Amino acid sequence: MGEKVLLQNRRRDRPATLDEYRDSGGYQALATVLKGVEPRELIQMVLDSGLRGRGGAGFPAGRKWSFLRQEAPHPRYIIPNTDEMEPGTFKDRVLVGCDPHQIIEGTILAGYANQAERAVIFIRPSYELEAKVFEREFSLLREEGLLGENILGSKFDFEITLHRSAGRYICGEASAQVKAIQGERPRPDKEGHMTESGLWGQPTIVNNVETLACVPHIVRNGGEWFKNLAATPEGAGTKLYGVSGMVERPDCYELPIGTPLREIIFEHAGGMKAGRRFKACLTGGASTKLLPEKHLDVRMDFEALAKIGHRLGTAAVVVFDENACLVSACLNLLTFFTRESCGWCTPCREGLPYMRHLLRSIELGEADEDCIPRLKEMTEMMDHSYCAFAPGAAAPVKGLLEYFEDEVREHLVRGCCPYKGV
Amino acid sequence: MPSLVIDNRSVEVPKGTKVISAAEKLGIYIPRFCFHEALGAVGACRMCAVMFLDGPVKGLKMSCMTEAKDGMVISTDHPDAMRFRSWVIECLMLNHPHDCPVCDEGGQCLLQDMTVSGGHGIRRYGGPKRTYRDQDLGPLVGHEMNRCIHCWRCRRFYQDYAGYRDLGAMQIGSRTYFGRQKDGRLQSPFAGNLIDLCPTGVYTDKPSRYEGRRWDYQRSDSVCPHCSLGCATMLNVRYRQVIRLEARPEPAVNGHFICDRGRYGFGFANHPERPRKARIDGSEADLQTALQEAATRLGEVSAEYGAGAVAALGSCRMGLEAQVAMARLCHERGWSAPRFYLEPDLALRVHAAARSLEPELALSQTELQKADFILAVGVDPLAEAPMLALAMRQAVRSGATVALIDPRPLELPFPSRRLAVECGLFDVALPWLVRQAFGAKKRRKLDEIYPRLLTVAGGEGLEKKGLRELKKMARLLAKSQRPALVCGTDMVPQGLPGGAADLVRLLREQGKDAGVFFVLPGANAMGAAMAAPEETAGGDLLEAMERGEVRALLAVESDPLFGFYDRARLERALEGLKLLVVLDHLPSVTAAKAHLLLPVTNLYEAPGISLVNHEGRLQRASAIQEPGTPLDQYGGGGHPPRVFSESTPGGDLLPADVQLEELAGLLSNTNAETPRLNAWEWLAQRQPGAAEAVSNGAPVYGERLLPIQVGQAALVEQPVASPVAVGKLELLVGSWFASAEELSSYRPIPAGPEDEPALWLHSETASRLGLETGGPVRLVLEGGELPLTLRTSDEMNRRTALLTPGKGASWQMLPGRRTLLDESAIQRADRGES
Numbered sequence A: 001m002g003e004k005v006l007l008q009n010r011r012r013d014r015p016a017t018l019d020e021y022r023d024s025g026g027y028q029a030l031a032t033v034l035k036g037v038e039p040r041e042l043i044q045m046v047l048d049s050g051l052r053g054r055g056g057a058g059f060p061a062g063r064k065w066s067f068l069r070q071e072a073p074h075p076r077y078i079i080p081n082t083d084e085m086e087p088g089t090f091k092d093r094v095l096v097g098c099d100p101h102q103i104i105e106g107t108i109l110a111g112y113a114n115q116a117e118r119a120v121i122f123i124r125p126s127y128e129l130e131a132k133v134f135e136r137e138f139s140l141l142r143e144e145g146l147l148g149e150n151i152l153g154s155k156f157d158f159e160i161t162l163h164r165s166a167g168r169y170i171c172g173e174a175s176a177q178v179k180a181i182q183g184e185r186p187r188p189d190k191e192g193h194m195t196e197s198g199l200w201g202q203p204t205i206v207n208n209v210e211t212l213a214c215v216p217h218i219v220r221n222g223g224e225w226f227k228n229l230a231a232t233p234e235g236a237g238t239k240l241y242g243v244s245g246m247v248e249r250p251d252c253y254e255l256p257i258g259t260p261l262r263e264i265i266f267e268h269a270g271g272m273k274a275g276r277r278f279k280a281c282l283t284g285g286a287s288t289k290l291l292p293e294k295h296l297d298v299r300m301d302f303e304a305l306a307k308i309g310h311r312l313g314t315a316a317v318v319v320f321d322e323n324a325c326l327v328s329a330c331l332n333l334l335t336f337f338t339r340e341s342c343g344w345c346t347p348c349r350e351g352l353p354y355m356r357h358l359l360r361s362i363e364l365g366e367a368d369e370d371c372i373p374r375l376k377e378m379t380e381m382m383d384h385s386y387c388a389f390a391p392g393a394a395a396p397v398k399g400l401l402e403y404f405e406d407e408v409r410e411h412l413v414r415g416c417c418p419y420k421g422v
Numbered sequence B: 001m002p003s004l005v006i007d008n009r010s011v012e013v014p015k016g017t018k019v020i021s022a023a024e025k026l027g028i029y030i031p032r033f034c035f036h037e038a039l040g041a042v043g044a045c046r047m048c049a050v051m052f053l054d055g056p057v058k059g060l061k062m063s064c065m066t067e068a069k070d071g072m073v074i075s076t077d078h079p080d081a082m083r084f085r086s087w088v089i090e091c092l093m094l095n096h097p098h099d100c101p102v103c104d105e106g107g108q109c110l111l112q113d114m115t116v117s118g119g120h121g122i123r124r125y126g127g128p129k130r131t132y133r134d135q136d137l138g139p140l141v142g143h144e145m146n147r148c149i150h151c152w153r154c155r156r157f158y159q160d161y162a163g164y165r166d167l168g169a170m171q172i173g174s175r176t177y178f179g180r181q182k183d184g185r186l187q188s189p190f191a192g193n194l195i196d197l198c199p200t201g202v203y204t205d206k207p208s209r210y211e212g213r214r215w216d217y218q219r220s221d222s223v224c225p226h227c228s229l230g231c232a233t234m235l236n237v238r239y240r241q242v243i244r245l246e247a248r249p250e251p252a253v254n255g256h257f258i259c260d261r262g263r264y265g266f267g268f269a270n271h272p273e274r275p276r277k278a279r280i281d282g283s284e285a286d287l288q289t290a291l292q293e294a295a296t297r298l299g300e301v302s303a304e305y306g307a308g309a310v311a312a313l314g315s316c317r318m319g320l321e322a323q324v325a326m327a328r329l330c331h332e333r334g335w336s337a338p339r340f341y342l343e344p345d346l347a348l349r350v351h352a353a354a355r356s357l358e359p360e361l362a363l364s365q366t367e368l369q370k371a372d373f374i375l376a377v378g379v380d381p382l383a384e385a386p387m388l389a390l391a392m393r394q395a396v397r398s399g400a401t402v403a404l405i406d407p408r409p410l411e412l413p414f415p416s417r418r419l420a421v422e423c424g425l426f427d428v429a430l431p432w433l434v435r436q437a438f439g440a441k442k443r444r445k446l447d448e449i450y451p452r453l454l455t456v457a458g459g460e461g462l463e464k465k466g467l468r469e470l471k472k473m474a475r476l477l478a479k480s481q482r483p484a485l486v487c488g489t490d491m492v493p494q495g496l497p498g499g500a501a502d503l504v505r506l507l508r509e510q511g512k513d514a515g516v517f518f519v520l521p522g523a524n525a526m527g528a529a530m531a532a533p534e535e536t537a538g539g540d541l542l543e544a545m546e547r548g549e550v551r552a553l554l555a556v557e558s559d560p561l562f563g564f565y566d567r568a569r570l571e572r573a574l575e576g577l578k579l580l581v582v583l584d585h586l587p588s589v590t591a592a593k594a595h596l597l598l599p600v601t602n603l604y605e606a607p608g609i610s611l612v613n614h615e616g617r618l619q620r621a622s623a624i625q626e627p628g629t630p631l632d633q634y635g636g637g638g639h640p641p642r643v644f645s646e647s648t649p650g651g652d653l654l655p656a657d658v659q660l661e662e663l664a665g666l667l668s669n670t671n672a673e674t675p676r677l678n679a680w681e682w683l684a685q686r687q688p689g690a691a692e693a694v695s696n697g698a699p700v701y702g703e704r705l706l707p708i709q710v711g712q713a714a715l716v717e718q719p720v721a722s723p724v725a726v727g728k729l730e731l732l733v734g735s736w737f738a739s740a741e742e743l744s745s746y747r748p749i750p751a752g753p754e755d756e757p758a759l760w761l762h763s764e765t766a767s768r769l770g771l772e773t774g775g776p777v778r779l780v781l782e783g784g785e786l787p788l789t790l791r792t793s794d795e796m797n798r799r800t801a802l803l804t805p806g807k808g809a810s811w812q813m814l815p816g817r818r819t820l821l822d823e824s825a826i827q828r829a830d831r832g833e834s
Helices: A018-021 A028-036 A039-049 A062-068 A091-098 A099-111 A126-143 A172-179 A211-219 A223-228 A261-268 A300-305 A326-340 A346-363 A371-384 A388-401 A405-414 B021-027 B079-093 B109-117 B153-161 B192-195 B259-270 B287-303 B320-333 B343-356 B387-398 B421-438 B438-448 B451-455 B465-478 B496-509 B524-532 B541-546 B567-575 B654-667 B679-686 B688-693 B764-766
Strands: A079-080 A117-121 A158-165 A206-207 A239-246 A251-256 A276-281 A290-292 A318-321 B001-008 B009-012 B050-056 B057-062 B074-076 B142-143 B166-170 B177-179 B203-205 B218-223 B234-237 B241-247 B278-279 B282-286 B311-312 B373-377 B402-404 B417-419 B483-487 B515-518 B550-554 B577-586 B597-599 B610-614 B616-623 B728-733 B758-762 B776-781 B784-793 B800-804 B818-822 B826-828
Touching: A018 A099, A028 A099, A028 A211, A039 A062, A039 A099, A039 A211, A039 A223, A062 A206, A062 A211, A079 A099, A079 A172, A079 A211, A091 A099, A091 A126, A091 A239, A091 B654, A099 A117, A099 A126, A099 A158, A099 A211, A117 A126, A117 A172, A126 A158, A172 A206, A206 A211, A206 B515, A211 A223, A223 B218, A239 A261, A251 A261, A261 A276, A261 A318, A276 A388, A290 A326, A290 A388, A290 B311, A326 A346, A326 A388, A326 A405, A346 A371, A346 A388, A346 A405, A346 B079, A371 A405, A371 B079, A388 A405, B001 B021, B009 B021, B050 B079, B079 B109, B153 B166, B153 B192, B153 B387, B192 B203, B192 B241, B218 B417, B241 B259, B241 B784, B259 B387, B278 B287, B282 B287, B287 B311, B287 B550, B287 B597, B287 B654, B311 B320, B311 B515, B320 B524, B320 B550, B320 B610, B320 B654, B320 B679, B343 B421, B343 B496, B343 B524, B373 B387, B373 B421, B373 B465, B387 B402, B387 B483, B402 B421, B402 B465, B417 B465, B421 B438, B421 B451, B421 B496, B421 B728, B438 B451, B483 B496, B496 B515, B524 B610, B524 B679, B541 B567, B577 B654, B679 B688, B758 B764, B764 B784
Parallel strands: A079 A117, A079 A206, A117 A158, A239 A318, B001 B074, B311 B550, B373 B402, B373 B483, B402 B417, B483 B515, B550 B577, B577 B597, B728 B800, B758 B784
Antiparallel strands: A239 A251, A276 A290, A276 A318, B001 B009, B050 B057, B050 B074, B142 B203, B166 B177, B218 B234, B218 B616, B234 B241, B278 B282, B278 B597, B610 B616, B728 B818, B758 B800, B776 B784, B776 B826
8 A cells, every 4th residue: 555645644533633743744834835935836836746636526726726816806715625515425524534734734825825815614514523623723723823813923814714514515516615605595607717706706716625635745745756646657646535335344545546446446445245246336426427347447547537438526436236226326316416406507407307207217117118218318418507517417327328228228128126125 | 809600691799799699680599598688698598509510619508608709600400409409498398387278478488489499399208297386476476486497587687687685596406496485575666577587477467367368469669657767668458458568678778677666557547437538517528529618718718817827737747749739739829838847946957957968968777777886866766766776786786886865765776875965965965076076186177167166165064974975975986987977856956957967067078978867757757848948937837826817727637736745725726717627547636626627548549659758768659559448347347348339438538639739729710721830840840859850740769859958947056055954854755756656656556565654764863852663653734734654764864854655645735845844843643543
């Protein structure tokens, strides 16, 4: 197993304390930067490190930061996105729970790089424990001069506040998140750019917390070191892989980005549960395509997965065994997405219930042949929705129809689910 | 100017144009639900997908979200686009009830059109339909949520465009619900637009339910008669009854919307007591006999007391044709000067506004929306001209600041800066502010050219706090490029309208693209000024009646008793007349007192009327229905009509101008064959602005008839500060439009809570006088006492009391439009007493 970076202070009973974090080199990066690194140099460091966003889309973090114009107005905001509502995904919770300070340090560094005044951590309501951890550490940091005015004696002032979400999946999307913080109805908004007009109409950067947690390490050890952490020359850094489902040891694993999927499931997660056979898995949470056994050797990185028509997403691997009915699994996921659609655009609001209806009739064996091409047509139409929600919601079904059409057809032929009672 | 190709035709459009609008320029209508010209593009419905074949964007994209760029090649009927759009309709129809045959929207439903034309005919979805609970949104707007296709237009209009919060979106996903937290009357005075905007039958016109289908109606372009803005409306008539009005898109005036007063104020036209038969001393007669009788009796008075003893009083709700005919009759017969206002001071202010409205100064509603700073003085937009508030809000949404100088508690759907000085200080506050907007050096120069500004340099009568606020407003004015001055004519000092226009001219000389927006006392106030520019020379009509100088009054579409502040005095004067002839279509109080009553047609009946709005624009309210009693009033509700006769029941009416012309003919007793100028030619001879718009004896509609020549009248040249003295209160009466604009006061729709009679005071004034908000008070006047409910506001002037009379006329016992009261005139009443 490669070097542990993000989870180096992980212990099973409690989060690492400020002192423990400091002992492992914590807040050195911040001190170095505040002593004489220009914001532009910091952004360059992150650009050079090749760090890509860990929230799902994989957008280069340094480039996102460089979009914020130097002469853009103040105040500016950083929003560390801790809304992890993607089914099957739990890496951010582990990250906050084991070492909250590296997120905080990363956030302050992002604030410095973008010359922002304030960060608003947007946190999922079911992460109340983690929210309390954050709040406790904030007050400690203020006492230590690491947060507030003149951080570490420098001229840099920065505040972090915590916003507890009311809890809706769509709030994870950056522009919807901004609306949610403003007390408005959360929905994705493609008009304008966050870096020009985000929270309260001010320049805003929304980053996933895992992305931010990487920043102090990049500053301390350099971009080259960060790149070398990856399993492949094109990747950069380590990645938190959350493995769940029918495996022996479901957990969150920090591994070099680009580790083959087979290695993640069959070595690190201990392989399938005794007596079970691998059938399919999701690669990056519920809004990614079902992946069949023939692709198990794919390297778990953005590019490699994209090449075979899949997505890394949140790198949450959900494993299904041969006894799982994939129609039923997709129906389950689609029920979630149907409920969580914000209702803004037609394909998502009306199309998802339509798909759910078709899947349900397949699962019940009540559908006819015609529903397979219809379902296929729907998954294609979903690509023309307002935001990425609908194509994501349709992704598992896309995989189902691409690789497991026989299983779908079996439902139709038998007139019932072939896995019922297995 | 990007140039692109849509369906093999090239088009060039301004930068920033969306593809959907570029296509419209070519006459290609791309299907849409959420896109609306006034509400903009939001990309929600996905109905406007087209195929981008070549250029900077490729593939299936939404035409409302994509900006037109050079080199784009677009196909709107590409098979992929058609297939996708058909699928979108299928999705929208999943839950839509198949109730078109009984739906009020049937026949004028965008969803129906799109479903039929979009190619989705066979239902494939076999699941259950979603159902919602409908809400009672009050007497005007019906609600049927099951029909909703979630285009978001209602929420976007109601909250974003109009600025009201009580209707919006609730829940998420396919359960998304558009409505209110609780059942209840919609609070926005623009709520009726939801009906026009909704692409299907969720919001429908409640008063016209079950009255007919779109294709049953006689429809014609009309103009709203309920305030001076003259918004464009679409008239729907069936069986001689006005059924409903819709907004008519008119980019030069109101854009796409109208206010609810304009939409639902038409009840006067169908009023069961409307005079439909001429009356001579209370007995019915046919119209020709009555006209003959009128001519005879008018001639008698003229012969006995001299021609000057006959006076005519028109109004600003009548058409320009009738205004001209009336003025002409007065001239030709040598009668007293034609008048359109009972209050000469009001006429003076309106004339000052008309005179000063040069073509380059006038602003329309849509032009006002583009202002970057709006200063409004002495105007209550929602009461006097509701659409003005909507236009101001659009300016605010684009970044403008609105500053208000007014003593009243103004409730507006946008944030604003306020200076609540008493009316008597407008004349000082406004020029002081404008002067302050210039640097010290320029100021000295200005003082030389405009001594008027110098006289207010000290800010006489204004408190320090007020001057500070004015300074802030002045800074905003100084920064602005396109400032607009909105000026009322209701309770402002005499010199203000003219002074306001002068200040706008001054700002224009300083390089600002400034304009003025007058709010006038009626739909055709400008027309009245054009027809009778010499009105103000005639003196006070009421006094002339009281002195016995005027013995006969011809009231044309005018009910002076409506809204006059001293009703008893006016009644005495009317009773003292030898002859009262009334031409009207309203069952008015004055009409009931007439010796001779000549019923006339209204603007909804052929041939319609012409109106000149506040910016001097000539507009035509055309009508195609012949006058007559609505079928359901004489046919016992029978349908179809089973009563046969040679003439239309209740149709023995003629337009006021035709009757006045006949009177003129009868009175002139010459059978001269010499061709008489028609009304337009007569007007063109007297008004330079009208001359340009009239060719071959007919006017060109839609043009501004500026400038308007109005006779010079003595105006207050030097502004005088007249603050209200300590211990006194200035009593204002809620704008004559507030809850009872004359025409809409005849509508049958139940009054809202705002129609309850109330007295408004500043909360500090109220507590100083020991009065309780919401409690009963007595207003003790010379003519009697008024029981009222006390309302308070923190934003109004401390020395002003505002009486909002609501429905009913008992308040008409004041000595003037603005009255100084002792504070002791407002007394606490015991509960239960009122």
